Amino acid sequence: MKQPVDAIIHNIGQLVTLEGPPIPRRGVAMQALGIIEDAAVAMRGERIAAAGPEQDIVAAFEAPASETFDAERGVVLPGFVDPHTHVLFAGSRWHEFELRCQGRSYQEIAAAGGGIRSSVRAFRAATDETLKIQTRRRLDRMLGLGTTTVEAKSGYGLDTEQELRALRLIEELDKEHPVDLVPTFLGAHEFPDEYRSDRDGYVRLITEEMLPRVVAETKARFCDVFCEEGVFTAEQSRAILQTAHRLGLGLKLHADEFAPVGGSELAAELGAISADHLLEATEHGLLALQRGGVTAVLLPVTSFSLGKGRYAAARTMIQMEIPVALATDCNPGSSMTESVPLVLSMACLELGLSPAEALTAATVNAAHAIGLAGDRGRVAPGLRADLQVLDAPSYVSLAYHLGVSHVRWVFKNGRPVH
Secondary structure, three states: OOEEOOEEEEEEEEEEOOOOOOOOOOHHHHHOOOEEEEEEEEEEOOEEEEEEEHHHHHHHEEOOHHHEEEOOOOEEEEOEEEOOOOOOOOOOOHHHHHHHHOOOOHHHHHHOOOOHHHHHHHHHHOOHHHHHHHHHHHHHHHHHOOEEEEEEEOOOOOOHHHHHHHHHHHHHHHHHOOOEEEEEEEEEOOOOHHHOOOHHHHHHHHHHHHHHHHHHHOOOOEEEEEEOOOOEOHHHHHHHHHHHHHOOOEEEEEEOOOOOOOHHHHHHHHOOOEEEEOOOOOHHHHHHHHHHOOEEEEOHHHHHHOOOOOOOOHHHHHHOOOOEEEOOOOEOOOEOOOOHHHHHHHHHHOOOOOHHHHHHHOOHHHHHOOOOOOOOOOOOOOOEOOEEEEOOOOOOHHHHOOOOOOEEEEEEOOEEOO
């Protein structure tokens, strides 16, 4: 007798399972996708009941006819996990893009009052409803491109009440939208205008007031710091992250994007779950990440958007068996994109990853970078049924066929939501 399930996807040409334990994939293991051809997936409630050859699944499970979905020989794979975004923001910085096209650097624009400080002014002036409407549109686009879980940072408020407001809005959007949002506190994103001449005072505000209230009043999972030349020094970053750790938050770090200021070493020293950007990470910094087991979250569209002409040393990291993940860095200034498929293309064409490595980096390794590898990022019984069904002959199409969405359906918690 067949077991009843809530839904079945069948007639799958290529099922990408990424089978294996809930640990980050390193080195050659990033090539192993666990592909099953002529496959099916059965779902019960929010979880995957079974996945495997179609003849086995269809023989063992049965779903209502209305909940049986024909993949038409397309690809099925886990929903993307985007482990580094600034998706909650107000307005746009299109005028800065024009300036960069005219030769102005990101740092020059920021020094003139643009950059993050411009987005802070826009965020503070926007109503809650405006922020939620604009962010919902971005989340809709992410979902339509196959993303089902997104790390979402605060960091455009830069005072206590505005940062708390940002984290509360992220929590509300998480409840209201199909995409899961994982909240990260990034009060140390920049120094606000009112603290430009008292930077240590702002660090004290974060450690003595913001962080205790963030932990007491919000559901933030992580604390992040923009450890960079001209922003937060390694010592300032250490003080913030040590306080966050004592209060029970996981640690993440914007590290070594524009200059090698010791961010990689600090991430390893403090046991951060990830170090992100890493364009200027030194050999010493990479060795520290290797020894510390820190996941390197790489953001190739940011490098492309800023016109830097160079990218993080992804191949070296993989050869060193540093876990590599990929993210959009969706933000209004340096990476205005919601598209993980674009990130996959850039990772293959500019970072030198294979399509298999890039897909691993955007699923199981990305899930690990936000502490969720035991729950999603793979296709296996018991895991969350976050899946995308593609109108494509191979997973390679995600990186190869640029500029379009290949998504036919997105399933979130076992239900079709797009």
